[in-house]
Every structure is written in structure tokens, then in C-alpha cells.
Amino acid sequence: MQTLGHLINGEMRTDAARTQAVFNPSTGEESKQVALASVATVEEAIAAAEQAFPAWRNTPPAKRAQVMFRFKALLEENSAKICEMIGEEHGKISHDAAGELQRGIENVEYACGAPELLKGEHSRNVGPGIDSWSEFQPLGVVAGITPFNFPAMVPLWMYPMAIVCGNTFILKPSERDPSSTLFIAQLLQEAGLPKGVINVVNGDKEAVDVLLTDSRVKAVSFVGSTPIAEYIYSTANANGKRCQALGGAKNHAIVMPDADMDNAVNQLLGAAFGSSGERCMALSVAVAVGDAAADTLVAKMKAAMEPLKVGAYSNSENDFGPVITRAHQLKVNGFIDSAEADGATVVVDGRNPVVDGFDNGFFVGATLIDNVTPSMSSYEAEIFGPVLQVVRANTMEEAMQLINDHEYGNGTCIFTRDGEAARYFSDNIQVGMVGINVPLPVPVAYHSFGGWKRSLFGDLHAYGPDAVRFYTKRKTITQRWPSSGVREGVSFAFPS
Numbered sequence: 001m002q003t004l005g006h007l008i009n010g011e012m013r014t015d016a017a018r019t020q021a022v023f024n025p026s027t028g029e030e031s032k033q034v035a036l037a038s039v040a041t042v043e044e045a046i047a048a049a050e051q052a053f054p055a056w057r058n059t060p061p062a063k064r065a066q067v068m069f070r071f072k073a074l075l076e077e078n079s080a081k082i083c084e085m086i087g088e089e090h091g092k093i094s095h096d097a098a099g100e101l102q103r104g105i106e107n108v109e110y111a112c113g114a115p116e117l118l119k120g121e122h123s124r125n126v127g128p129g130i131d132s133w134s135e136f137q138p139l140g141v142v143a144g145i146t147p148f149n150f151p152a153m154v155p156l157w158m159y160p161m162a163i164v165c166g167n168t169f170i171l172k173p174s175e176r177d178p179s180s181t182l183f184i185a186q187l188l189q190e191a192g193l194p195k196g197v198i199n200v201v202n203g204d205k206e207a208v209d210v211l212l213t214d215s216r217v218k219a220v221s222f223v224g225s226t227p228i229a230e231y232i233y234s235t236a237n238a239n240g241k242r243c244q245a246l247g248g249a250k251n252h253a254i255v256m257p258d259a260d261m262d263n264a265v266n267q268l269l270g271a272a273f274g275s276s277g278e279r280c281m282a283l284s285v286a287v288a289v290g291d292a293a294a295d296t297l298v299a300k301m302k303a304a305m306e307p308l309k310v311g312a313y314s315n316s317e318n319d320f321g322p323v324i325t326r327a328h329q330l331k332v333n334g335f336i337d338s339a340e341a342d343g344a345t346v347v348v349d350g351r352n353p354v355v356d357g358f359d360n361g362f363f364v365g366a367t368l369i370d371n372v373t374p375s376m377s378s379y380e381a382e383i384f385g386p387v388l389q390v391v392r393a394n395t396m397e398e399a400m401q402l403i404n405d406h407e408y409g410n411g412t413c414i415f416t417r418d419g420e421a422a423r424y425f426s427d428n429i430q431v432g433m434v435g436i437n438v439p440l441p442v443p444v445a446y447h448s449f450g451g452w453k454r455s456l457f458g459d460l461h462a463y464g465p466d467a468v469r470f471y472t473k474r475k476t477i478t479q480r481w482p483s484s485g486v487r488e489g490v491s492f493a494f495p496s
Contacts, residue, residue: 002032004178006041006202007185009048010195015041020175020204025091025322026312028360034178037203042170042210045199049141049168050216052196057138057166061114064164070191071160072108075101078187082180086151087313089177091321091362094313096275097152104156106445107463114164117468127495130480136472138166139218139242143211145232147224148174148324149278149384151181157449158221159188161467163197167219171200172211176324178202208232213239219470221462222246223280225382226408226454233457244458244470246450248382249410252285252391253439254399254425257293259415263437265300267415271439272388273308273366276320280455281411281433281440284383285372287391287399294392298347298370301388305348308366310386311355322362323385329362332385336367339378339389345370350386374402382408396421404430410451413439432456 004022005014018036023029037045056064075082083097092100122133144158151173159169173181185200201207211217212235219242222232226247236243253271255264271283288294311318323329333351340346350365364385372379372389379389393399403412413435414425422436432451435441443449443464450461460466482488 004032004034004182004202006035006037006045007182007189007198007200008041008045009199010189013041022089022176022178023325024088025324025362026314026358028326028362031088032179034175034202036175037201037207039206039210042201042203042207043214045170045201046141046214046216048196049170049199052194053140053168056168056194056197059166061118061164064166065112065114067192068108068112068114068160068164071188072105072112074187074191075105075108075184082152082184085180085183086177087321089179090148090151090324091313092275093318093321094316096320100150100153103442104153107156108160110445110464111160111164118165118472126478129482130478132476132478134474134476136165136468137475139471139473140167141170141217142167142219142471143170143172143217143221145172145208145211145220145222145224146174146181148176149275149280151177152184154223155181155184157463159198161463162471163193165468165471167471168197169199170211170217171198172203172207173200175202175204212236212241215239217241219243221470223462229457242470244460244462245456246280246462247455247457248408249280249451249455250285250382250406250408251281251283251411252287252403252406253283253413253415254396255286255288255293255297256396256414256416256418256421257290258417259293260417261296261300264415265297265304267437267439268301268388269304269308273320273386276323276364277386278323278384281442283413283439284387285379285389285391287393287402289393289396289399291392294370294390298368298390301368302347305366305368310350310353310363310365312358312361320386323364324362326362328384329364332364332383332387335378335381335383335385336369336387339369339372339376342376342378344372344376344378344389396425400425400429407454408451409453410455411435411441413437413441
């Protein structure tokens with residue numbers, strides 16, 4: 001059986017003292033093993049990145065960008081292979097995997113603009129014969145810790161920008177689906193990146209803790225659950241590192257009485273059940289304003305969900321695939337059980353679906369639950385599965401209060417035809433990413449991604465303009481060349 005290793009200083013390495021099984025979630029079978037890095041292996045990767053940094057930081061931004069242009073071409077040439085890897089280990093259907101990869105490629109495209117992004121600022125004659133300018137200088141060795149649900153896209157949020165800014169990078173991907181992540185990093189090497197600039201270490205908490213505590217690592221980016229994000233952020237900060245840690249979500253959509261209900265239903269289907277709901281931007285709660293709107297929404301959702309197909313990644317006619325592990329399948333089913341026990345109505349039950357030929361897969365079907373209340377544990381938690389819960393509210397203000405009161409503030413949406421209501425919603429909702437009739441308001445690559453409240457720890461969001469700020473430090477230089485022969489007296493006043 002194949003054992004996946006690590007990419008360190010341009011070489012593939014296997015640290016096989018400890019390994020973990022990688023499963024095909026469609027079949028439930030173990031497909032390969034992944035080596036879990038030891039402390040020594042992670043330290044070796046850090047040393048390689050540190051050694052590569054001086055030459056890379058002095059490489060002109062235009063040459064760094066040329067590597068990214070070649071990298072983008074290689075990603076596109078190998079897209080079918082990458083999507084197959086994602087499907088085998090994550091379970092995404094090919095069309096979903098292709099969408100994930102495309103959003104990652106868009107971040108590589110943005111990184112190709114490094115010469116423009118890193119120009120800095122210049123002011124001439126801020127005083128007599130005095131010029132002042134600022135530069136964006138790289139931090140050094142930086143690290144990224146990424147989740148299972150987007151093995152291609154989320155790493156591409158991080159290291160393309162970090163690298164074009166002049167840093168060297170260590171990536172610790174999810175050990176649940178590491179193949180596509182490792183292969184993509186090898187493509188970056190093939191694009192001409194010098195050895196040691198990108199390193200990948202597969203591992204668990206042991207590897208993570210080295211990255212969080214080693215003084216040679218200057219910054220850490222993380223995407224995952226809120227409890228782990230909080231741990232990452234507090235530990236990194238305690239060790240003097242810059243950190244951005246993106247956590248969990250409980251994304252609500254408000255469905256107003258005047259909404260185009262058929263359009264709202266179509267949008268909710270993809271936003272709630274796409275990728276089996278394993279997205280931090282998945283819409284998992286629909287807050288219907290008024291019983292009439294709620295009844296219509298539930299009836300139309302039930303009818304629209306009947307033809308949805310859950311199944312193996314290899315069949316592109318399926319709408320979504322399995323969840324990532326058997327344990328997670330049981331967890332999602334447990335939340336459906338708890339909602340039912342708490343008095344909610346399971347309108348469409350996705351527990352234990354029959355998928356012909358894949359009896360042992362980790363499948364959960366599309367599930368619709370009505371009459372959910374904020375006191376239920378299924379409402380409070382991030383289920384991370386193909387489950388849409390309907391909460392009924394009497395007014396838009398009541399619906400907004402539900403969202404503002406929740407500990408998470410990642411994404412939200414309102415379905416309405418009323419421009420005044422939409423403007424009020426976007427102005428007053430306490431959430432970082434807002435959609436108006438757009439259920440998954442994921443910013444494009446030249447904006448930045450991030451939530452509020454306990455969905456983000458840190459001041460700067462992921463990718464886009466914030467990534468330049470996160471992966472660089474500003475240096476401001478003030479320069480004066482006095483006219484020859486001019487002597488000035490001593491001044492003890494503060495300069496102005």
C-alpha cells in the first residue's frame with residue numbers, strides 16, 4: 001500500500017515512524033497511508049525554508065510572478081488529475097472539485113500581480129529636500145495549516161501570496177485527504193520554484209505544535225474549526241507570531257415574504273447540500289419570516305429535494321458525495337436525531353441513504369428539518385453536513401437578531417425583492433460576508449475572505465489585499481540630502 005510522505009527542500013521524503021490511514025469515503029475502504037511527521041522532520045522543513053529565504057527574498061517580484069504564471073498553467077493542464085485525487089479522498093463529485101480548483105487558480109492569478117501589489121508608496125519633498133517612502137518586506141519563514149474540506153483551494157489561498165511576497169512556506173495540510181495538496185505543491189516545484197521555498201509536512205498535532213512554537217516561523221495561517229482556531233491563535237501569539245485563524249460558522253439565510261421563492265429554493269439547494277454541506281460557507285439555517293413564507297419554503301424545498309442524488313464521486317450525475325469519515329457520518333446523523341428528539345420536524349430524512357454498489361460509503365442524504373428553535377443543540381452547533389434547518393421568525397428584525405446573537409459570524413444572505421430591506425440588512429447584520437440574493441457570498445480573489453466574531457481570530461482576512469499585509473511588514477524610510485555647503489544648527493524640537 002502506498003505511503004504518502006513530505007516535500008522538504010525539493011525532495012520527497014517518507015517519515016514512516018507513525019502513519020495514518022487515508023480512506024476513500026465513497027467505498028469506506030482504506031486507500032493509502034500517510035506518514036505523520038516527527039518533530040525532527042518538521043524542524044528539518046523549517047531549516048530548509050530558513051536557508052532558502054535570503055536568496056528568495058532578493059529575487060525580483062517580477063521573477064517570482066513568472067513562477068506563478070507557469071504554476072497556473074500547470075494547474076490547468078493537470079486539473080482532471082487533481083479533481084480525481086480530490087474525489088478519491090474527499091468524496092467531492094467532479095463538478096464540485098473543479099469549482100474548488102478554479103477558485104484556487106484565481107488566487108494564483110492574483111498572486112501573478114506581485115510587481116504591482118508590492119510597489120509600496122512614495123512621497124517626494126515631505127520636507128525641504130526630504131523624501132519618504134514605504135516598502136513591504138517579507139517576514140521570513142511562514143506556515144499554513146489547512147482543513148480537509150478544500151484540499152486544493154485553501155492552501156492556494158495561502159502560499160501563492162506568501163511566496164510572491166518573498167517568504168518561504170511550510171504547509172501542514174489535512175492528513176485525511178493529502179494527495180492533491182502534495183501533488184499541487186510538486187507542480188509548483190515543476191514551475192521553477194527554488195528548493196526549500198515551499199515545503200509540505202503531513203502530520204497531526206505534533207507537527208502543528210512545532211510550527212506554533214519554533215521561533216524561526218514568523219507567521220501562521222489556519223482554517224478549521226473554532227476550538228482549534230482559538231488554540232492556534234492563542235499559542236501562536238504567545239510565541240510572538242503573527243496569526244490569522246479562520247474558524248467555524250453557522251450561516252443563516254433570511255427568506256422574506258416577498259422573496260422569489262423558486263429562486264430562493266434553487267439557491268438554497270446548492271448552498272446547503274453542495275459538497276455535502278462540508279463548507280464553512282454552507283447555508284445551514286433558513287430563517288423564514290412569517291408562517292406563510294415558511295410553509296411555502298418548506299413545501300417547495302421538500303419537492304425540490306426529491307430528485308437529489310447522493311453518491312460516489314466517480315458519477316458526475318450525482319449532486320453531492322459522502323462526508324469525510326465514518327465518525328463524521330455518525331455525528332451528522334446524531335444531530336438529526338437530537339433535533340427530532342427536541343421537537344423539530346424532520347421533513348426530508350437523509351439518514352442511512354441507499355447508494356447502490358457503495359454500501360459501506362460514508363453517505364448522508366439531503367435533510368430538511370422544520371420548526372427548529374435556537375435552544376436546540378442542532379441549531380447551536382456547526383453540523384458540517386447536508387442538513388438544512390428552518391427557523392420561523394415573525395419579523396425581519398427578529399430574524400436578524402438570531403443571526404447577530406449567534407457566536408459565529410462567517411457568512412449570511414437575505415432573499416428579498418425589497419432594496420430598502422436589503423440595504424438595512426447589509427448595514428446592520430453582524431457578519432463578515434453578506435449576500436443579497438447570493439447564498440454563498442465568497443469574495444473573489446481580489447477581495448479578501450473572513451468572518452466576524454468567533455469565525456475569525458486575527459485582524460486580517462485571508463487572500464486578496466489583506467494577504468499582502470499579512471505576509472509582509474511595512475518599513476518606512478525617510479531620506480534627506482542637504483544642499484552642499486549648507487550648515488544647519490542643532491535643533492532639539494520634535495521634527496515637523
